[in-house]
Amino acid sequence: MLDVEICKKARHSRDPRFDGKFFIAVKTTGIYCRTTCPVHPPKEENVTYFSTAMSAAQAGYRPCLRCRPDSAPGSAPWKGVGTTLDRALHLIDQGALQQGSLPQLASRLGVSDRYVRKLFNQHLGVSPKAYALYQQCLFAKKLLHQTQLPITEIALASGFDSIRRFNDCFKNQLQLTPTKMRKQQDQSNSNITLTLYYRPPFNWQKMQQFLSKRQIDGLEWVTDDSYGRTFFWQDCKGQFTAKHCDQKHCFEVDIEIDEIKYLKPVVNNIRRILDLDADLGQIEGDLKNALPNEFTLVTGLRLPGIWSLFEAGVRAILGQQVSVQAAKNLVTQLVHELGEKHEEQAFFPTPKAMATSDLAFLKMPTARRQTLIRFAEHFSQNDVTDNADDWLPIKGIGPWTVAYAKMRGQSDPDIFLASDLGVIKALKSQQAFDDKKISPWRSYLTFQLWSQL
Structure with a gap:
């Protein structure tokens, strides 16, 4: 149940931290709004509060055209x-x-x-x-x-x-x-440009640094304020560039796609890899309560995702027991040798392209190349599911590989990479704590520890 007094204070404060927590419906206009709506606040006797946009819509209210309550992050x-x-x-x-x-x-x-x-x-x-x-x-x-x-x-x-x-x-x-x-705009603009909002805080600098260190030229591009890449989605392909707008708490995303019917799932996946739907206020509050007081928490740290579970698995296998730079070099070779190319851009190789190659161009142990081929063959089958735990019977794939792929390829929020060398090194300078008490946010703990290296 919503506390009316709390909603009243939050409504007048327009604090972005309450964005998406509840919605304001105005009886006299038949419209419902976000807490951050720029219009003059209506009188309290004309206001009704709803916990979701859906419940406001079902009660007969329509969304405000100024604050667009449908763009509020999922609560x-x-x-x-x-x-x-x-x-x-x-x-x-x-x-x-x-x-x-x-x-x-x-x-x-x-x-x-x-x-x-x-x-x-x-x-x-x-x-x-x-x-x-x-x-x-x-x-x-x-x-x-x-x-x-x-x-x-x-x-x-x-x-x-x-x-x-x-x-x-x-x-x-x-x-x-x-x-x-339909909103009136410049008719000469034919690109698909969408605004994807999030609930602050968002530490873009940390995410940008993480993505930049692992950027694969041709497949991805990273600037001071943007991230972009090429992608496959079922039987379509395209590319996007997401530009961070800190003051507006959003990303302006330019998308090119050759099958418009796949636009919605593609946009959902962009939201996932940028971790736009996370409620960092709740997550960081839970982390503070469970971690020692001496633990230095980096505010706004999100989970940078990888486009697909298959790509995440490949990157994890190539990253086994090597440095970040060495893994990046191997992925770059793989993309440039087997990925489909279009002008100066490249697409991540398909499972079929990898399964039918001997991967001799990759300078790494033969056993690991065979693991990669077996993994690609597994994905080439028609009955493959999105359950990464099914990979464990594949020779050369262990719990770390599966956990890393789930954390970045599916954005699973509760992965603690206890056996990761970086995590082990970071833990040496920390007081002991029980990671199970941090569930279901242990992926954020993993990134917090990595950020301290």
């Missing part, structure tokens, strides 16, 4: 309390109900579709399909505001098969037609 009430609900939300956001049915989604979760409906009704107050449609409409709204894509392409990118279905659903969910929602 805890959205995520629910169980891992099943967390995974269901993740799969739906990735398009599970656009590409399949609710029973198929339930099967992937290992539960019944009746139980999935119960979870959504209990924790979100809506059905899984209603949640999916609302997310599709919010993504379409972002594209209408921030790009000049034709409405037909926006409908396709948002997961709708027909314009009529798109228009009806958009109007029902947001009480406006796509045409009325």
Whole structure:
């Protein structure tokens, strides 16, 4: 339950730390806003507070066109309390109900579709399909505001098969037609440029340094205020550049993609690799409570991700028992020898390209080359899942490799690399503590220790 007095103080303070924690609905206008909305604060008697944007929308309010409450970072009430609900939300956001049915989604979760409906009704107050449609409409709204894509392409990118279905659903969910929602912009701008917000703090300097040390020329590009790379997503390819805007608490992201229907999952993956949805206030609070007082905590430290689980696994194997620079050189050789090239850019090699090569160009032990080939063969199979623990039977892959890949390829927040040489070295200068008490944020602890080297 929301504490009205706390919400009242937070609303008037416009403190960005409350952004996404709750939403403000105004009875006289029928609009709901973020806590950081720049409009003049309405009278308290005209205000109702909601814990989620979804609950405000279900109560009949439409999103504010100035503060765009749909862009507020995901808050805890959205995520629910169980891992099943967390995974269901993740799969739906990735398009599970656009590409399949609710029973198929339930099967992937290992539960019944009746139980999935119960979870959504209990924790979100809506059905899984209603949640999916609302997310599709919010993504379409972002594209209408921030790009000049034709409405037909926006409908396709948002997961709708027909314009009529798109228009009806958009109007029902947001009480406006796509045409009325369209923001007037410079018509000469044809690039896809989106603004991806986060809840501060965000230590971009530390993330930039981490990514820069591991940058693969041609595949990635890193500047003082941006990160970009090429990518594959299913049967499409593209590239993006994310520019950090510290004062606005966001990234301006330019995206090129040859299949517009994959835009939403691509944007979700960009959010993941930049760790934009993390609530650092809660995470750092938990770390401070569990760690010794002498531990120096670096504020705003995020988890820099890798584009795919396969790429993370390859980087982890090439990084076994060698320095960061040596691993970077090996990955660079791999990309330049086997990756698809386009002008001055390169794409990360596919599993098939690696599985059919002897990798003789890599200057490393033969046993490790064979491990890499077996790993690529594993991914070349059609029945490969996203469970990295399935790699352990592959000769040459151990717990460290799997854990590193899960931490950076899936952004698992609870990975403590206790056997990592850097972590061991950093722990020598720290008082003893129980890492289990820091769960579920042990990945952030790992990066905190790395940052002290």
